[in-house]
Amino acid sequence: MDNICERTTCTATQSSVRFGLSADKVIDGNIKQNYRNCSHTEMRKSVAWVMVDFQKAIKLKNVVIYYRNEGHWKPYRFRQYRLEVSNSSGTQQWIQCYKDNTDYPAVPSSIQNISCEQITRFLRVISTYDAPEDDGSPDYLVGYALLEICEIQAYGCNVGFYGPNCTSCEGCENCDIVLMSTIYRLKSIVTCSPNCENLQCNGNGHCTRGCNQGYWGDKCQNNCSSSCSTTVCNRPNGICNSCSDGYFGELCENICSLKCLRLKCNKDTGYCSTGCAPGYYGNYCNSTCGNCNTTTCDRLNGSCKDCSSSYYGVKCDQNCSKNCLNLECRQIDGYCSNxxxxxxxxxxxxxxxxxxxxxxxxxxNGTCVNGCKTHWSGKRCDRCDFSHYGSECSKECSVNCIKQTCHNITGFCTYGCYNGFYSENCEKKCSASCLSNCNRHSGECDGKCPVGKFGNYCDKMCNQNCKYGCNKNNGLCDFGCIDGKFGPDCLQTCSIGCISGCRQIDGSCTCEAGWQGHQCDECSQTHYGQRCDQLCSPICLNGTCFSNNGSCKEGCNINLYNAKRIQDMNQISKSCSSKDIYSALYGVLTILFLSIFLNIFLIVRNFKKSLLKKQTPIIGICKSYQNSAGYANTTLDDKEEGNIYYQELGEFSQPSFGDSIEGKAGYEELNKNNQPSDYDELH
Structure with missing residues (x-):
């Protein structure tokens, strides 16, 4: 079974041609579905059709139709088309094989495969459908149809043949194209119905060429509906090909809306096809137009071209504002145009x-034409003038505001405060200590403070020891201290040992005689006393002594000590009797002997123990001598920090002679072996 449209004898025509896109394109074998490969009927036509002529009757099996379908262009114009066949192009005897029932907004498939088992010479696709998508364009007026068919393929065989390979019917007058079932009776005579076209029928009486106009059925025994246009209907089912004006439906049994213009409506849907009577709109023209200036409105949405006075909107169904002058407003948006x-x-x-x-x-626009009432300003008189504020503009801006100008609601001074005032309304005074002005929000003094004051508000006094004032932020003496003081805040006093003042940063200075140290705050090695103005005893070894009491740090110089004692004894002998001299001499010799004995004892002891590394000073004796000679008013039990020699002597397992000089109790400790002591003999 082949595509009969591919035969060279096959031709095609159409109702009208647009842009040169003729019916030849539907049988050229090209199934592309873009605009340039499709036929196109002309616009502004109420009926559109494309017809194929096979040049002779053929047994048709099915038809495939390719309709225009590009990405953005859908086949919406293909809705409600009809596929019809006939053996005569010049008559109204068209048999409907198929009717599409797709309604807006759905669209049919762009490729249609339709079963149509008929013996026919002519095949056509016809449409009277007016697509709503075209109604908004000036090129596509209401009530017109269009077709854009790219290819038609008709599959079947020549008459007398059947099956996929178009096999001969083998002597039958006619046979089914698929099953080869005979449709006549041998040697039987059948009288055809007078309603059969050309009085031709088969053995069963079925009209083989169709029915005369006004009849339908296998034997053309039924009358078409009287409402069918020209009383033509579909042979198999009696469905009217088209309806008379005022009717719609398959059998044209329904009456169109009385509001349809000229009482015409779509056969299948009943939609008014030629528009509505004045004052109505909608598919069935059953909706009333709004307050249009004329009696007509848009057929589909009811929009008015112009509105009656005092109305606006697309359908003129909204009232202009009652405050519009003369109750007139703009149609599109209701703006009071006057x-x-x-x-x-x-x-x-x-x-x-x-x-x-x-x-x-x-x-x-709200601008006050004649100006504003007192204390009010602005184009709409909706705010206070520059010198007033408050909900009623009854409050006056502070006189401390620059230009006496403030915010019309809060009273906030717009340009700031005059010098000496701060806060939002400039009602607070700056600190009296501020040299210039103060911060608008916090009141803190701007710039420097007066000499002698510091702090954010310059209300704190600098330390009186500061020289030329102090740091504004922390009160430290950045410019130095007065004489005799030092430290970041000048609270520390220079040492009395300084010759003339000291450095502020650390208190260092040049020392007076008898003083030493970074800050001249301690006695030198050769001086002692509260003011370090007393020299150490010349008998002290190396001339050094403790600063608090003058006792020798390193012990006594023995030679100087003995010479001094002898000198003292000679002075005593001049003023004493011989008995006294002998007694004194005896005492001196005894002490000298004991001193030598003690020194020897200690040297031996230290050597054995290896505890002392320096020469052991005979401090006790040196101090005893000082007491008797008047060099210092001290005793042997004085303990000076740093005098390690007393401590070292105390580490021996037995007390030394120096530990016992202070009193008799010490000698008793030495006489535990019942030996007489020198102390007993002297006393």
């Missing part, structure tokens, strides 16, 4: 003029 009544303003004149306008008169 202005507003007195006392109102705005797009819809629905806002009242400010009560602060003189005579309550303002323009449509």
């Amino acid at each position: 202005g507003c009544k007195n006392g109102f303003f705005g797009f819809f004149c629905n806002m009242q003029c400010s009560g602060k306008c003189i005579q309550n008169n303002c323009s449509q």
Whole structure:
């Protein structure tokens, strides 16, 4: 079974041609579905059709139709098409094989495969459908149909043949194209119905060429509906090909809306196809137009070209604002185009003029025409003048505001405060200690403080020891201290040992005689006393002594000590009797002997123990001598920090002679072996 449209004898025509896209394109074998490969009927036509002529009757099996379908272009114009066949192009005897029932907004498939088992010479695709998508364009007016068919393929065999390979019917007058079942009776005579076209029928009486106009059925025994246009209907089922004006439906049994223009409506849907009577709109023209200036409105959405006075909107169904001057407004959006009544303003004149306008008169944008009442300003008199604030503009801006100008609601000084004042309303005074002005918000002094004061508000006094004032932020003496003071805040006093003042940073200075140290705050090695103004004893070894009491640090110089004692004894002998001299001499010799003995004992002991590394000073004796000679008013039990020699002597397993000089108790400790002591003999 082949595509009969591919035969060279096959031709095609169409109802009209647009852009040169003729019917030849539907049988050229090209199934591409873009615009340039498709036929195209002309616009502004109420009927569109494309017809194929096979040049002779053939047994048709099925038809494949390719309709235009590009990415953005859907086959919406293909809705409700009909596929019809006939053996005569010049008559109205078209048999409907198929009717599409797709409704807006759905679209049919762009490729249709339709079963149509008929013996026919002519095949056509026909449409009277008016696509709503085209109604908004000036090129596509209401009530017109279009077809854009790219290819038609008709599959079947020549008459007398059947099956996929078009096999001969083998002597049958006719046979089914698929099953080869005979459709006549041998040697039987059948009288055809007078309603059969050309009185031709088969052995069963079925009309083989179709029915005469006005009849339908296998034997053309049924009358078509009287509402069918020209009383033509589909042979198999009696469905009208088209309806008379005022009717719709398959059998044209339904009456179109009385509001349809000229009572015409779509056969299948009943939609008014030629428009609506004045004052109505909608598919069935059953909706009433709004307050249009004319009696007509858009057929589909009811929009008006122009509105009656005092109405606006697409359908003129909204009232203009009652405050519009003369109740007139713009149709598209309701804008009061002639202005507003007195006392109102705005797009819809629905806002009242400010009560602060003189005579309550303002323009449509709200500007007060005659100016503002006292203390009010602005185009709409909706804010206070520069020197007043508050909800009623009854409060006066502070006189401390620069230019006496403030915010119209809060009273905040717009340009700041005059010198000496701060806060939002400039009501607070700056500190009296501020040299210049103060911060607008916090009141802290700007710039430097007066000499002698510091702090954010310059209300704190610098330390009186500061020289030339102090640091504003922390009160430290950045410019130095007065004489005799040092430290970052000048609270520390220079040492009395300084010759003339000291450095502020660390208290260092040049020392007076008898003083030493970084800050001259300790006695030198050769001086002692509260003011370090007393020299150590010349008998002290190396001339050094402790600073608090003058006792020798390193012990006594023995030679100087003995010479001094002898000198003292000679002085005593001049003023004493011989007995006294002998007694004194005896005592001196005894002490000398004991001193030598003690020194020897200690040297041996230290050597054995290896505890002392320096020469052991005979401190006790040196101090005893000082007491008797008047060099220092001290005793042997004085303990000076750093005098390690007393401590070292105390580490021996037995007490030394020096430990016992202070009193008799010490000698008793030495005489535990019942030996007489020198102390007993002297006393």
